[in-house]
Amino acid sequence: MKLPPNVSQADFTAALKAFAAIVGAQWVFTSDDDLELYRDSYSILWDEAEERVASAAVAPDTAEQVVELVKIANRYRIPIYPISTGKNLGYGGAAPATAGSVVFDLKRMNRIVEIDERNGYVVVEPGVSYFDLYAHIQEKGLKLWIDCPSPGWGSVIGNALDGGVGVTLASYRNHFDAHCGLEAVLPDGRMLRTGMGAMPGAKTWQQFKPGFGPQIDGLFKQSNYGVVTKMGFWLLPAPEAFSTGVVTVPKHRDIVPLVDIVNRLEQSKIVQGLWTLSSPTTGTRGDAAHIAAGPPPIDPAVAVILNDPHGTDMTKLEAAAHTAGLPFWACEFNLYGPKKYIEAQWECIRDALGVIPGASFALNPPRSLPLPAEDLAKMFDTGPFGIPSLRTFSLGPMVSYDDEDVVGHVFFSPVIPRTGEAAIEAMQVFSDIARKYKLPGPPLQVPSSIFERAFLFAIGLPVTRSAKVNAKLRDIVRELVAASAERGWGEYRTAPAFYDLILDTYSYNDHALRDFLGTLKSAIDPNGIMSPGRYAIRSRPAGDVKR
Secondary structure (H helix, E strand, O other): OOOOOOOOHHHHHHHHHHHHHHHOHHHEEOOHHHHHOOOOOOOOOOOOOOOOOOOEEEOOOOHHHHHHHHHHHHHHOOOEEEEOOOOOOOOOOOOOOOOOOEEEEOOOOOOEEEEEOOOOEEEEOOOOEHHHHHHHHHHHOOOEEOOOOOOOOOEHHHHHHOOOEOOOEHHHHEOOOOEEEEEEEOOOOOEEEOHHHHOOOOOOOOOOOOOOOOOOHHHHOOOOOOEEEEEEEEOEEOOOEEEEEEEEEOOHHHHHHHHHHHHHHHHOOOOOEOEEEEOHHHOOOOOHHHOOOOOOOOOHHHHHHHOOOOOOOHHHHHHHHHHOOOOOEEEEEEEEEOHHHHHHHHHHHHHHHOOOOOOEEEEOOOEEOOOOHHHHHOOOOOHHHOOOOOHHHHHOOOOEEOOEEOOEEEEEOEEEEOOHHHHHHHHHHHHHHHHHOOOOOOOOOOOEOOOOOEEEOOEEEEEOOOHHHHHHHHHHHHHHHHHHHHOOOEEOOOOHHHHHHHHHHOOHHHHHHHHHHHHHHHHHOOOOOEOOOHHHOOOOOOOOOOO
């Protein structure tokens, strides 16, 4: 058993006994077999001295138990690390940010506290998964949708607090932004409610986000300022119908007006569902979801250019695509609402994008919702219909890298400007680095429009059980991060192995943000027991008065 840092065996034993008195001995886990479950199976530091492993785990059942457990942790200076449910694959798993921490496993806190169909909100505890919430809505026959990530086994709260996203309408896709009010246990064991929830008996906790005074909810996102025990979320009224429309444009540089026009449509709320950018020249068509046999193979002449070891010549690629009768870019729109509204949306999209020479348009007939079960069963991804699944795993794993078996992945997730010029530059930068190190993946990585005003890349790098290969991969991540920071692109989420690396890039005014977060940490968590090091937030050393 690994001891928490700076804690004696006697104090640790006493703390575990006190934990057991609160939750029951059966909910305190210390065996090697049990603690293996709290190891990051995709760790890029596997079996190395720096790997973050837990010393124990405790599973409370109520927020009141969390309060008592936090008080005990303070008494014995035990670092704790709350998790919810799900796997967090590629971003650190269930492993703590600091080795030797005691994991607070909140999966038993799985109550759906309240759901209101008239006002479209739900209040949940951390152990409620997307599967749980979807099943509850179906059981009650409510005309509400959830916005879920893939896979759907994750915690509704945990996903939001880590910055997770989904795939339906823009105002629901960013899961933290779709929340309204939360309850948290602070590092001193005191319980806090944000927004209108700070008023006893409040009737609008899940209906009005700001409350009175500063809106502090964001302090609990990607941080270590408390244990969130309840959270409210706005839910989407079940749409009447759904359709997809595909727009294609012929030239490489057409991505510039394409993105500009779609941005304007989205900012005007004409486009509200997720739109997906793809390049048919790589074999992934914008209408691939509607082709029963899947996407067509890459044209041989195009494949030669894409696989050129010296890099892809976009002029040659455009010419080869033209010869093969392929448009360079495709944009697929998910459209929701009454049939008349979908048709009106599509008319606006056609009018706006029709100014691009050679643009073509295809709208699939709107279909009434909900879709028949047999149709849903044939779909790869049911997320656009508010239905969680595990089908993302059917894509299959990366097999090997540098002659080592690949056991998982770690994500590199930079955010770049939502412009065609930035997309072209980023695709070139990232593909050059991928080619340099012969990383597995598509020759042309296309950004996601999942955020409303910025593009996101979510690039999975392979993870092995070889310390040598993993060290190389960590160096590749550092190179990707440095190349991005030079261009003003920052990562929005990362695995614990890279917390400090990423926060160091947010260095404006001599790391003023890091120092502010540390000052706040010192004030509310003087014993440093709450998830120390999570997102690189740590108490500032005594006497540190840097301004």
